[in-house]
Amino acid sequence: MRRSRSNLVIKEHNPWKVFFWVTFAMVLVVVGVTMTFDLGYDTGYDEGDTEGSLTKSQVLRYQEMKKRTDQRIDALKGQIKKFRTEVARLESLNRIDGHAYKKIKSTLSTLRVSNQNLREEIQFYRNIVSPNKSYSGLRIHSFKIDQGAKRRLYHYRLILVQIHGLKDRHRNISGVVRVSVLGKRVDGSKRVINLRDIVSPVEDSDMKFSLKYYKSFEGSLKLPDGFAPVSVRVQVIPNRRTRGGRRSVEKKVQWPI
Numbered sequence: 001m002r003r004s005r006s007n008l009v010i011k012e013h014n015p016w017k018v019f020f021w022v023t024f025a026m027v028l029v030v031v032g033v034t035m036t037f038d039l040g041y042d043t044g045y046d047e048g049d050t051e052g053s054l055t056k057s058q059v060l061r062y063q064e065m066k067k068r069t070d071q072r073i074d075a076l077k078g079q080i081k082k083f084r085t086e087v088a089r090l091e092s093l094n095r096i097d098g099h100a101y102k103k104i105k106s107t108l109s110t111l112r113v114s115n116q117n118l119r120e121e122i123q124f125y126r127n128i129v130s131p132n133k134s135y136s137g138l139r140i141h142s143f144k145i146d147q148g149a150k151r152r153l154y155h156y157r158l159i160l161v162q163i164h165g166l167k168d169r170h171r172n173i174s175g176v177v178r179v180s181v182l183g184k185r186v187d188g189s190k191r192v193i194n195l196r197d198i199v200s201p202v203e204d205s206d207m208k209f210s211l212k213y214y215k216s217f218e219g220s221l222k223l224p225d226g227f228a229p230v231s232v233r234v235q236v237i238p239n240r241r242t243r244g245g246r247r248s249v250e251k252k253v254q255w256p257i
Helices: 016-042 054-129
Strands: 138-147 153-163 172-184 190-192 207-209 214-222 226-240 249-254
Touching: 138 226, 138 249, 153 172, 153 207, 172 249, 207 214
Parallel strands: none
Antiparallel strands: 138 153, 153 214, 172 190, 172 207, 172 226, 226 249
């Protein structure tokens, strides 16, 4: 099946060209008025003259000149008004196009993230349904930390999986998860903080789990002031009663910058 592709073309409007023509038109108005008065002075007419000191033909010529000048000024004023309207329209289109572009860009970014998440989910379930023959047991599938909405507040998500070998019995396994944040104090000395002491709300004990195939944990944590995180250590310890030969697993991940 062939997929059709649509190309997004974003045209760039340039309202500054219109501003140029507006300015040019205004200059024409000034030049036109100036030329009118200059012509009047060149023919010997000034404000001190009266119609009685001019011939009839001069009066008619001045009146005709004034009429044409007034008409030209009115026409140029009309052009200026049109140019200003066009500038406003183009500026509006620029705002609309910019908003549409940002919206499309955000949508594409969201789709890419969703696509990546779907790929990871598919691979995740494939590992459980069609496990690798060379490995079985508990596994830390992922541990992620994202910046929260407030200062020094973070969101974490941990996913555990149990891979069953081809001849293994698919049974539940339980135990505890211990998560520690390793970092430094202001003076440079090392410090280790247990997740249960900084989660919201604070927990009295380590995270407990019971799973057959997978289990996820997520929540929020807040780092204390004066503490710079470096890495996170995750330990998964199965109970002796249910582990059936399953070993403890540990994973260390760098703190996201």
